[in-house]
Amino acid sequence: MSIRAARADDLASLVEIERAAGETFRSLGMDLVADDDPGSVEELTPYADGGRAFVWVDARDRPVGYLILDLVDGAAHVEQVSVHPAHARQGIGRALLERAASWAGARGLPALTLTTYVDVPWNGPYYERLGFRYLAPDEETPGLRALRDHERAAGLDAWPRACMRRSLRRR
Ligand SMILES: CC(C)(COP(=O)(O)OP(=O)(O)OC[C@H]1O[C@@H](n2cnc3c(N)ncnc32)[C@H](O)[C@@H]1OP(=O)(O)O)[C@@H](O)C(=O)NCCC(=O)NCCS
Numbered sequence: 527m528s529i530r531a532a533r534a535d536d537l538a539s540l541v542e543i544e545r546a547a548g549e550t551f552r553s554l555g556m557d558l559v560a561d562d563d564p565g566s567v568e569e570l571t572p573y574a575d576g577g578r579a580f581v582w583v584d585a586r587d588r589p590v591g592y593l594i595l596d597l598v599d600g601a602a603h604v605e606q607v608s609v610h611p612a613h614a615r616q617g618i619g620r621a622l623l624e625r626a627a628s629w630a631g632a633r634g635l636p637a638l639t640l641t642t643y644v645d646v647p648w649n650g651p652y653y654e655r656l657g658f659r660y661l662a663p664d665e666e667t668p669g670l671r672a673l674r675d676h677e678r679a680a681g682l683d684a685w686p687r688a689c690m691r692r693s694l695r696r697r
Contacts, residue, residue: 527582527583527584527585528582528583529580529581529582529583529621529622529625530580530581530583531574531577531579531580531581532570532573532574532579532580532581532589532592533574534571534574536574536581536589536592537567537570537571537574538567539588539589540565540570540579540581540589540592540608541564541565541566541567541570542564543589543590543591543592543608543609543610544564544565544606544608545564546610546611546612547608547609547610547611548560548561548562548564548608549611550611550614550648551646554646556643556646556684556685558681558682558684559643559682559685562680562682565606570594573594573595573605578594578595578596578629579592579593579594579595580592580593580594580622580625580626580629582609582613582618582621582622584613590609590610590612590613590618591607591608591609591610591613591618591619591622592606592607592608592622593606593607593608593622593623593625593626594606595626595629595630597635598639598667598669598670598673599667599668599669599670600635600636601630601635601636601637601638601639601667601691602626602629602630602633602635602637602638602639603638603639603640603669603670603673604623604626604638604639604640607619607622607623607626607640609622614648619648619652620656623638623656626638627692627694630694631694635694636693636694636695637691637692637693637694637695638658638691638692638694639661639670639689639690639691639692640653640658640689640690641670641673641674641677641687641688641689641690642687642688642690643685643686643687644660644685644686644687644688645685645686646685650688650690653690653692654690656692657692657693658690658691658692659690659691659692660688660689660690661688661689661690661691665689665691666689670689673689674687674689
């Protein structure tokens with residue numbers, strides 16, 4: 527049980543993890559989110575090829591959670607972090623986010639960013655506990671604004687969403 531880089535032969539299982547993790551939104555009446563496209567092997571391939579996809583694997587080396595990173599305006603952007611519900615609340619999400627922070631820190635990047643739901647307990651409030659803070663709209667960089675526009679166009683803003691940032695600079 528550990529984190530490693532995602533390989534091409536993991537990617538189909540990551541789509542399944544995404545689909546299963548999305549189901550958790552149904553309990554909040556957010557069926558639109560649960561039904562959102564879970565992505566595809568083709569979409570995940572550049573992340574794996576670029577070393578920007580990490581998986582948490584079980585004792586048989588099978589992924590049960592994953593995180594993918596983009597570079598957005600000079601920060602490492604958490605495009606997705608998902609853990610299969612059968613393995614939730616064991617600190618896997620936190621460990622994947624710490625791995626992302628190490629990856630970004632090793633490259634001299636100043637921050638992790640993400641977009642998320644403000645009122646979902648395992649989204650905004652969870653990330654706040656992990657050191658992220660909400661960005662005011664005028665703090666959003668052009669790349670983050672473009673991502674938010676895309677999300678709005680996909681209908682995902684039926685519930686409050688926001689950008690968050692975790693600084694990686696030592697104080
Ligand atoms: C967000 C996610 C990756 C966290 O993974 P995880 O391995 O369960 O995370 P951790 O074990 O580090 O912490 C989970 C915390 O989330 C919160 N949480 C998770 N599920 C919850 C629920 N059903 N109700 C309330 N809080 C919940 C709790 O604060 C929990 O900590 P606790 O168990 O100590 O109380 C996972 O919940 C997930 O895949 N969710 C669906 C997809 C998603 O929302 N992705 C993020 C998109 S921005």
